[in-house]
Amino acid sequence: xxxxxxxxxxxxxxxxxxxxxxxxxxxxxxxxxxxxxxxxxxxxxxxxxxxxxxxxxxxxxxxxxxxxxxxxxxxxxxxxxxxxxxxxxxxxxxxxxxxxxxxxxxxxxxxxxxxxxxxxxxxxxxxxxxxxxxxxxxxxxxxxxxxxxxxxxxxxxxxxxxxxxxxxxxxxxxxxxxxxxxxxxxxxxxxxxxxxxxxxxxxxxxx
Amino acid sequence: xxxxxxxxxxxxxxxxxxxxxxxxxxxxxxxxxxxxxxxxxxxxxxxxxxxxxxxxxxxxxxxxxxxxxxxxxxxxxxxxxxxxxxxxxxxxxxxxxxxxxxxxxxxxxxxxxxxxxxxxxxxxxxxxxxxxxxxxxxxxxxxxxxxxxxxxxxxxxxxxxxxxxxxxxxxxxxxxxxxxxxxxxxxxxxxxxxxxxxxxxxxxxxxxxxxxxxxxxxxxxxxxxxxxxxxxxxxxxxxxxxxxx
Ligand SMILES: Nc1ncnc2c1ncn2[C@@H]1O[C@H](COP(=O)(O)OP(=O)(O)OP(=O)(O)O)[C@@H](O)[C@H]1O
Ligand SMILES: [Mg+2]
Numbered sequence: 001x002x003x004x005x006x007x008x009x010x011x012x013x014x015x016x017x018x019x020x021x022x023x024x025x026x027x028x029x030x031x032x033x034x035x036x037x038x039x040x041x042x043x044x045x046x047x048x049x050x051x052x053x054x055x056x057x058x059x060x061x062x063x064x065x066x067x068x069x070x071x072x073x074x075x076x077x078x079x080x081x082x083x084x085x086x087x088x089x090x091x092x093x094x095x096x097x098x099x100x101x102x103x104x105x106x107x108x109x110x111x112x113x114x115x116x117x118x119x120x121x122x123x124x125x126x127x128x129x130x131x132x133x134x135x136x137x138x139x140x141x142x143x144x145x146x147x148x149x150x151x152x153x154x155x156x157x158x159x160x161x162x163x164x165x166x167x168x169x170x171x172x173x174x175x176x177x178x179x180x181x182x183x184x185x186x187x188x189x190x191x192x193x194x195x196x197x198x199x200x201x202x203x204x205x206x207x
Numbered sequence: 208x209x210x211x212x213x214x215x216x217x218x219x220x221x222x223x224x225x226x227x228x229x230x231x232x233x234x235x236x237x238x239x240x241x242x243x244x245x246x247x248x249x250x251x252x253x254x255x256x257x258x259x260x261x262x263x264x265x266x267x268x269x270x271x272x273x274x275x276x277x278x279x280x281x282x283x284x285x286x287x288x289x290x291x292x293x294x295x296x297x298x299x300x301x302x303x304x305x306x307x308x309x310x311x312x313x314x315x316x317x318x319x320x321x322x323x324x325x326x327x328x329x330x331x332x333x334x335x336x337x338x339x340x341x342x343x344x345x346x347x348x349x350x351x352x353x354x355x356x357x358x359x360x361x362x363x364x365x366x367x368x369x370x371x372x373x374x375x376x377x378x379x380x381x382x383x384x385x386x387x388x389x390x391x392x393x394x395x396x397x398x399x400x401x402x403x404x405x406x407x408x409x410x411x412x413x414x415x416x417x418x419x420x421x422x423x424x425x426x427x428x429x430x431x432x433x434x435x436x437x438x439x440x441x442x443x444x445x446x447x448x449x450x451x452x
Contacts, residue, residue, distance in 0.1 A: 114437060121418055121427055121439045128422040132402060153419055160418035168256065 003035055004043050005079045008052060008068065012076040015056055017063035018044060030145030047072065094159070098166060113167045117160060124156040217280075218379050218410035219245040219268055224277035226263050226433070237263040238274070239433040245379070245410040250402065252421035253414045255430035261414040262307055262383055264430070268412060269304050269381045270294055281379060299328045303372030305382035307414075309364045311356040311371075317363075318343060318352040321371045328375070335375075342370035345400045347393070361388040369397055373404055380404065380411035386420050398423045 006025050010016060016024070022040045026033070044066055047053045052072030056065040068076065094116060101109040131149050135142045226238040237260045245251050253261050266272040267279060270286045279286045281297055289297070298304075311320050322339035326332060343352050346366035356364050365388045372380055380401065386394035394417075402423050405411055413424055421427045427439040 117429075118437060118439050121422065124418055124422040125424075125427075125439070128419075132399070132423070153422070157417070157419040164256070 002043075003033075003039060004047065005076070007040065007043055008047065008072055008076040009080055011053055011066060011068040012073050015065045015067040017059075017065050019063070027141065028144060030141070030148045032145065032148040102170065109170055110167060113163050113170075117163045120156050120159050120163070124153060124160070127153050127156065216246045216248075217244055218247055218282055219243075219412075220278075220280040221264075221268060222278040222280070224264070224267055224274045224279065226260070226267060226272070227275045237433050238267070240277070241430075241433070241435055243268075243428065243435075245412060247378070247408050247410050248405060249426070250405045250411045250413060250424040252424035252427045253412060253430060254416065254418070254421055254427060259430040260433040261430055263433075265304075265381050265383050265412060265414055269302055270297065271304070299324055300375075301377060301379050303374075303377035303380040305365075305368050305372045305380075305385045307383040307387070309356075309368040311364055311367055313356050316353050316355055317348065317359065317367045317370075320356070320367055321374050324371065325375045330375070338374055339370070342374040343367070345373070346370050347396060362390070362393060365389060366393075366397065369401075373400070376409075378409045380409055382411065383414045384416070385413065386415065386417065391419075394420060 003025070006029070007021055010021055010024055010028075018040045019037055021044075022035055022037050025035060025040075044053065048055060048066070051069060052075055053066045053068050056067045058064050098109055098112060101107045101112050127149055131146060131153070134146060134149075137143055137146055221241055221243040224238055224241045224243075225236070228235045228237055241260075241264060243251070243264075253264060255261055263272070267274045270279065270281065270289075273287070282301055284293065284297065286294065286297075312323065315323065318336060318339045321342050322330075322332075322335040325335035325338060330338070340349070340352060343349060343366075346369050348363060348366050348370065351359060351363055351367075354363075356367070359367065365385065369382070369385050372382065372385075382401070385401070386397055389397060398420055401411065401413070413421070415421050429436045429438070
């Protein structure tokens with residue numbers, strides 16, 4: 001997502017000006033995504049250039065109002081109603097780090113899992129604590145804030161589950177390959193796709 | 208023998224607790240030298256793979272099983288030294304236990320299951336019943352109080368078991384997967400309730416597979432093959448990362 005879509009969605013409710021859009025965006029997202037006014041003005045310029053909004057009147061206080069165009073309204077609706085497609089999971093830094101750790105000799109993937117689990121659970125505890133300390137969930141501000149916190153909580157939970165799943169898989173692999181080898185036995189040597197040696201030793205790629 | 212005086216705020220302590228089931232070649236080591244302490248106002252979560260010793264630890268902490276070695280101290284009382292009557296009183300008044308398989312009495316209604324421990328402790332029937340209905344309200348089961356366990360869903364039975372564990376102001380709550388049969392919203396209701404009991408001065412252990420629920424605890428202890436492998440605290444900036452060996 002971009003601030004662009006958020007602003008477009010707000011403008012689909014009626015004309016507004018930069019500072020008001022910043023305040024509304026933050027309020028309606030539970031202050032989970034602070035934006036600065038400069039960023040809002042830049043985005044408005046680009047939306048205007050793309051024909052999605054139009055510059056309208058300036059009020060007595062010098063606020064420049066923007067109104068959504070038909071093309072902008074269509075884009076806002078398409079964004080709100082369409083599913084969010086996330087970037088390739090394969091590029092997740094943690095997954096890549098663990099994948100590398102499993103294949104590199106001398107790196108202990110279980111140590112990486114432990115360290116990550118402690119860090120992720122600690123942030124899960126902090127999120128839970130701030131949620132527990134939150135105010136009345138019936139107020140709209142608190143409600144949207146809790147929605148956003150819940151998203152972070154469920155993401156962190158999913159990461160912990162994936163870490164535990166990976167740990168169990170790695171241990172099982174080690175047990176099967178009878179590991180415990182010279183490099184400390186932590187890596188799953190049988191599964192190493194390539195040697196970490198420089199390619200000069202051609203035998204390494206024979207596998 | 209000289210025994211260390213237990214701190215006043217400490218509700219539960221496990222000292223070097225080990226548990227071996229069976230003997231000889233078939234013996235299973237379920238716990239190997241576990242130390243654990245729970246203070247008033249503290250909730251400790253236990254996580255770990257299936258078979259890592261979580262339920263064993265909980266039943267030992269609740270005095271339901273005597274460990275092969277090591278000591279368990281509840282509210283200053285060494286369980287090994289406790290007379291049967293003392294042990295029974297601790298179980299009735301201090302301890303609230305949520306079993307992994309609920310353990311409800313099939314011939315009693317939900318509210319009777321919850322009020323039973325109070326009546327056994329000498330409460331008047333009407334007062335026990337009122338307290339039981341209050342506890343069922345906390346787990347959002349007001350409309351199921353007269354149902355028998357067989358007529359309740361798994362998650363509803365689990366909530367009856369939770370109400371039974373917190374009724375009458377128990378100070379040490381030991382819960383084995385108390386949210387295992389619950390959807391995530393109902394699980395959160397239960398966790399909030401448990402947390403508020405703890406904040407009011409009780410202490411507790413929560414066994415769970417779910418990190419989202421463990422995160423309600425002040426400390427999270429990970430068990431692997433009967434040992435504590437690492438521990439995450441809520442307040443300390445430092446998390447202990449011990450090597451299991
Ligand atoms: N009564 C018993 N007799 C023999 N072995 C037992 C007994 N109870 C438990 N065990 C063994 O002790 C180990 C720990 O069991 P425990 O029930 O404490 O695991 P757990 O962590 O609670 O697992 P789960 O997540 O599946 O509930 C297991 O290997 C189990 O087979
Ligand atoms: Mg168990």
